[in-house]
Amino acid sequence: MQIALAQINPTIGDxxxxxxxxxxxxxxxxxxxxxxxxxxxxxxxxxxxEDLLENPFFKRAVQRTVDHLARALPADLGVIIGAPVPNGDRFGKPLHNAALLLENGAxxxxxxxxxxxxxxIFDEDRHFEPAEERRLLEWRGLRIGLHVCEDMWNVHQPEGVDQSERYERDPVAELAALxxxxxxxxxxxxFSIGKHEVRDKLVEHICRRHERPFLLCNQVGANTEIIHDGDSRVHAADGTQVxxxxxxxxxxxFWDTESSPEACTTGRDAIADLHDALVLGVRDYYEKTGIFDKALVGLSGGIDxxxxxxxxxxxxxxxxxVGVTMPSEISSEGSVTDSQALADNLGIEFKEIPIKPAVDAFDDMLADEFAGTEPGVAEENVQSRARGVTLMALSNKFGHLLLSTGNKSEVAIGYVTLxxxxxxxxxxxxxxxxxxxxxxARHINVRAGANVIPQNTIEKPPSAELRAGQKDTDTLPPYETLxxxxxxxxEQKKELGxxxxETGLDEDLVRGVLRQVDQNEYKRRQAPPGLRVTEKAFGIGRRIPIVMEWDREAMEALxxxxPVSNL
Incomplete structure (x- = not known):
């Protein structure tokens, strides 16, 4: 029997x-x-x-879409699709997350x-009622252990895969017993960095444990923060990926159930995967929203x-x-020349808009209020906000998607300007x-076979350039340490001690960094959605209170x- 896995890129709600x-x-x-x-x-x-599933018109339209699919699919072709379906029971959540077999119009x-x-990032219990029992799908003499995503991420996992026991049930083992x-x-x-290898281990383990072939069809594409990498595969009963x-x-x-297994290997590189995931994330955000004319990037001459x-x-x-450089009075020459070189190398439209008039206007406007105080962060951040206003004005005027450029290290400790x-x-x-x-950056240059990103951008010390001679290390530890x-x-949810x-770093240094992370949640809540590429990104998958107070050392000691009680 010939089975096809259709790894498609759907758009939410379309x-x-x-x-x-x-x-x-x-x-x-x-x-x-x-x-x-x-x-x-x-x-x-x-x-x-998400909460589209609470809209009654949407739910009805989903049912009509499934009915239309069943009627329009080729005759005599079996098709398995995923869709939300109503829960017919009186009690429980309103929907099931279902795998449906369509054939002959129904x-x-x-x-x-x-x-x-x-x-x-997951919140499926919000909408779906779980299955009560496991059963095989019997089709044309084939007994199929059909199940949905998380059902294979169970408690009986191999070494190297998360061993936390989130569930009492093991649906795959229950299906295997049938x-x-x-x-x-x-x-x-x-997707997250290293997810391919995790799937390899898990599916190989399932196959060897139950001595059955395993077919995995995974979504590809990005929807807002979440990126799906596809990585669909077939493993033979001995675990070999075929x-x-x-x-x-x-x-x-395609896979034929009667074929002789031959190993299929895919060489994977973590940075190449990260690169491809981010490219997909940008492309799908731009194309699936469908409201932007071009993408806009503020170019500082820096690496980000x-x-x-x-x-x-x-x-x-x-x-x-479109790239825009916005030098201030204290910007280095390389801020502009490196930005220009990058734009030339990439072949993009490039603009230079100095922000000195805006900064001077703000300085004049605030002079009386700031009189008698020492210049500091407030004055520095006027420059960043002048750039932000400039970029948003261009975005509004020309319908451009403004791409925020801050990295995780800076976002984590609040080294960004709201x-x-x-x-x-x-x-x-x-x-x-x-x-x-x-x-x-190095991967991009190697991939291009040329220094698309100027070598000076890679080699020069990173700096926000909000005051003369400023370097990131004036405020932060070296990035390798940070x-x-x-x-x-x-990402690993470890604490101070x-x-x-593990690092041998000074305890006060580590404590200070953790304090900065905790104190800057309010900035992250106001930041744009970010593309998720690790197991723990900032955003919908990390919910930390903004208003909180707790003593880290006392809590760790406790x-x-x-324990003195059986809570």
Whole structure:
């Protein structure tokens, strides 16, 4: 039997567009002799549909879309799609997250998702009722262990995969007990750095444990912050990967149940994956919103704006990117010349708009109020906010998408100016630590076979250039040190004592960095959505109170004590 995995890029809420994409890929699979074609989780609505699922008209339109699909699909082709369906029970959440088998003009069978994630970016328990039982889907003599995304991320996991026991159930093991011929998982599993290897280990483990082939069809594409990498695959019963879809692009993958397994390997590089994920994130944000004429980037001559601009050019093409340099009275010569060189290398439209008149006007306006005080951060930030106003004016006037350029290291500790360099529609690098930004710059140049990003931009000491001779290290630890702390605290959720023990860094230094992270949540809440590329990004997956007060050292000491009650 020939089975196709249709790795498509749906748009949230675009029921008509998603329907036509499903029909197109189903017809392509049918033309190439497929008996069954499998689509990703919630491909009818796009993932995650969030509170669109509370709109009664939307829910009714989803049902009509599924009915239309069933009637319009090629005759005698089995099609598995993902869609929300009403919960027919009197009690519980209003919907199920379902995998539907369509054939001969109707929904022939269905299974519901059992494990509903509510951690990090996920909030499925808000809308969906879990399945109560596991059962096989029997189709043309094939016994299929069909399940949905999280149902394979269970408690019986191999070494190297998160071992936290979030659920009592193991749907795959329960399906295995029913003696399926193979497993099929439909997913909307998001990308993060290293996710490919994690999936490899997990699926190999499932296959070897249950001695069955495993087919995984995963969504590709970006919707706001969340990026899906695809990475659909087929593993033979011994765990060998025998068919591989492309990553970060749509694909149609075929596998014959009678074929002899031959290993399929994909060479993966973490920085290349990060690069491709960010390009996809920018492209889909721009194209799926459909309201912008071009992308706009403020160019400072620094590494963050250069990498952001280069990624935007790859995502959209040079004809749809505009770079603007906005020197102030204290800007270095390289701020302008490096920006100009980058623009020339990328072939984009380039503008120079000095901000001195605006800064002078603000200085004059505030002179009486600031009289008798020493110049400081307030005066420095006027420059950043003058640039922000300039960029937003261009964005408003010409319909450009302003790309925010701040990296994760700076966003983490508040080394960004509200209503200045935080302005924008999407923050491209807000989940990329500064040390990784440099790796991206070098990767971009190697990939291009030329120094697209000027070497001087990569080599010069980073600086906000808001006062004469300023360097980031005047205020911050070296980025290698800062990122070692931030990666452990934000991404790995480790605390002060553990971080000090692992890094050997000064305890006061680490404590100060953690305090800065905690104190700057209010800035992050007002920042644009950022592209998620790690397991713990700022944004919808990290919910920290803005108003809070707690003693880190006292809390850590209490946590180390033996509990005295059985709470």
């Amino acid at each position: 029921l008509e567009g998603n329907r036509e994409k499903i029909l197109d890929y189903a017809r392509r699979a049918d033309d190439r002799g497929a008996d069954l074609v499998v689509f990703p989780e919630l491909c009818v609505t796009g993932y995650p549909p 929904v022939q069978d269905r299974v519901y998702k059992t494990l509903l994630p509510t951690y990090d 003696d399926p011929d193979l497993f099929v998982n439909i997913s909307a599993s998001p 068919a591989c879809a492309a990553s970060f692009e749509e694909d149609l993958l 704006s250069a990498v952001t601009c280069a990624l935007a050019v790859e995502a959209l093409g040079p004809e749809r990117v 209503y200045g360099d935080t302005n924008g529609g999407v923050a491209v690098l807000s989940d990329v630590l500064k040390t990784r930004v440099y790796e991206l 990122d070692a702390i931030l990666e452990r605290y934000v 553990t971080i000090v023990g 946590a180390a004590e033996e």
